Amino acid sequence: MSRGLRAAAAAAASAVAAVAVRDLLQRDHALLRNFPVLGHGRYLIEAIGPELRQYVVAGNDEERPFTRDQRRWVYASAKKENNYFGFGTDNDIEYTAGYPIIKHRTFGRTVPRSNPASGLEAHVPCAKVLGAARGRAKAFRPASVVNISGMSFGSLSGAAIEALNKGAALAGCLHNTGEGALSPYHRRGGDLVFQIGTSYFGCRDEQGRFDLQRLKDQVASAPVKALEIKLSQGAKPSLGGLLPAAKVSAEIAATRGIPQGVDCVSPSRHAEFCDTDSLLDWVEMLATETGLPVGIKAAVGDLDFWAELTTLMATTGRGVDFVTIDGGEGGTGAAPLIFTDTVSLPFQIGFARVYRMFAERGLHEDVVFVGAGKLGLPDNAIVAFALGCDMVNVAREAMLAIGCIQAQKCHTDTCPTGVATQNKWLTRGLDPALKSVRAANYIKTLRRDLLKVAEACGVEHPGLIDTASVEILDGRTAATPLDQVYDYRPGWGLPSKADQSAIAALMTEPQGGSAPPSDDAARNLAEVTPANRRRPG
Ligand SMILES: Cc1cc2nc3c(=O)[nH]c(=O)nc-3n(C[C@H](O)[C@H](O)[C@H](O)COP(=O)(O)O)c2cc1C
Numbered sequence: 001m002s003r004g005l006r007a008a009a010a011a012a013a014s015a016v017a018a019v020a021v022r023d024l025l026q027r028d029h030a031l032l033r034n035f036p037v038l039g040h041g042r043y044l045i046e047a048i049g050p051e052l053r054q055y056v057v058a059g060n061d062e063e064r065p066f067t068r069d070q071r072r073w074v075y076a077s078a079k080k081e082n083n084y085f086g087f088g089t090d091n092d093i094e095y096t097a098g099y100p101i102i103k104h105r106t107f108g109r110t111v112p113r114s115n116p117a118s119g120l121e122a123h124v125p126c127a128k129v130l131g132a133a134r135g136r137a138k139a140f141r142p143a144s145v146v147n148i149s150g151m152s153f154g155s156l157s158g159a160a161i162e163a164l165n166k167g168a169a170l171a172g173c174l175h176n177t178g179e180g181a182l183s184p185y186h187r188r189g190g191d192l193v194f195q196i197g198t199s200y201f202g203c204r205d206e207q208g209r210f211d212l213q214r215l216k217d218q219v220a221s222a223p224v225k226a227l228e229i230k231l232s233q234g235a236k237p238s239l240g241g242l243l244p245a246a247k248v249s250a251e252i253a254a255t256r257g258i259p260q261g262v263d264c265v266s267p268s269r270h271a272e273f274c275d276t277d278s279l280l281d282w283v284e285m286l287a288t289e290t291g292l293p294v295g296i297k298a299a300v301g302d303l304d305f306w307a308e309l310t311t312l313m314a315t316t317g318r319g320v321d322f323v324t325i326d327g328g329e330g331g332t333g334a335a336p337l338i339f340t341d342t343v344s345l346p347f348q349i350g351f352a353r354v355y356r357m358f359a360e361r362g363l364h365e366d367v368v369f370v371g372a373g374k375l376g377l378p379d380n381a382i383v384a385f386a387l388g389c390d391m392v393n394v395a396r397e398a399m400l401a402i403g404c405i406q407a408q409k410c411h412t413d414t415c416p417t418g419v420a421t422q423n424k425w426l427t428r429g430l431d432p433a434l435k436s437v438r439a440a441n442y443i444k445t446l447r448r449d450l451l452k453v454a455e456a457c458g459v460e461h462p463g464l465i466d467t468a469s470v471e472i473l474d475g476r477t478a479a480t481p482l483d484q485v486y487d488y489r490p491g492w493g494l495p496s497k498a499d500q501s502a503i504a505a506l507m508t509e510p511q512g513g514s515a516p517p518s519d520d521a522a523r524n525l526a527e528v529t530p531a532n533r534r535r536p537g
């Protein structure tokens, strides 16, 4: 090799080494910290990917679970970058059966804000007070209609949990612990919903039996605002979880109250109740002992359980404070394909069936309904609110916000971005401080978009969007109103009249407006003040 070539090779090697060192030391990109130099390939492909894929592989709306457009929207929102799309929709609206259309109002009682940045810090609390209907001692109004769904420490890394918990604090929303108990990473300032799974992690004795005192100790040790009993999850209904021995580190063992280095298998059913009647007894006992609102999380399959639950609630005075419905399209750290693909109903169908049962028995206004299952996208969330959801939980969308690239390796412990792994090398790439801000930005942006759509529909809050505001396309030439699709009666899907007035009064943020009127217009409009034009009552 000539001297010139050797010098060029040495210069190239030093440049690569310098890039590697910079990648290892920077904190912005987990992928580059974990895969110095090589990681740049991904960014290059991402940069030219749209052009390549447009001609060679998939379209913007083909990938699953989240299309490229959906992921782009989450990434841009999380980074507070421009999340607008140019040229118009590339969705196949006219030919996609089931496509939701939201119907804006020309002269509603609200004026949507138009500035891209406005409303980002808007306060969008829940339209119902959680636990109030049943007189729970610690009833409260959740501060955010968008909250972080249960994902356990174990399925997610400590760094990811920390990023989400700090993000929840920044965004002023609730962070559900998932069934893996309350870890040190959940104690970073965010308010919590403590989830109780079939293994009673964090509130069990040495034999694995539920231990009320330990639950009370956990609740007292952290800002736990509510308890959620997990009955099932959309991606793996009827199955318990499995955390393989290799992933049961000392930290996870201590958090869950289980032996280290042994397969951690969660049973499929709870031991503390065996039917709907005993479930309700347990709910009441937990609420009395802790003072907290208590709810259940479930995917929807057979409806016998819901029929019995609503009948018992209507006749015995016992009841749950909230119901979280998880769609069959929901995510998981790991589950058998047949369960993720086929067991349990998709969100809209499952939720509407359950909501109808509560509404037919006159219970719908006394229960807070929470939805999950790709509801971290504004269009899906709006349909959920119209159907009667009071809040939505986001799981995988929040993972995207903190760096997940949808590599779908969460079950292998090799997650390249450090989100869903316990591998120390991979998790060190995820900087919780930076990613917490991204999680918060994403949640605030989703909330802001929901608010804007509500205002475009003429109401002050997403919870006030009614079924009349949504139609479902049947193809190019027909659409069916949402209430007809799901057999809803007038008024269903909305909070009580008192809750409607209360939440409208709480939405005091300035809305959008118009340019100054001409003199003629001003004279004609003199009798109609801006305030009563926007809020006729
Ligand atoms: C990695 C991962 C772990 C999860 N762990 C739990 C859990 O511990 N408990 C639970 O009820 N749901 C769990 N879920 C389900 C989510 O909470 C959520 O219900 C579901 O993913 C639907 O929301 P999404 O479409 O926004 O992801 C998990 C989901 C993921 C992706």
Ligand code: SF4
Binding pocket: 399, 403, 404, 405, 406, 407, 408, 409, 410, 411, 414, 415, 416, 417, 418, 419, 420
């Ligand atoms: S990057 Fe891949 S493996 Fe990691 S959390 Fe996302 S989907 Fe799971």
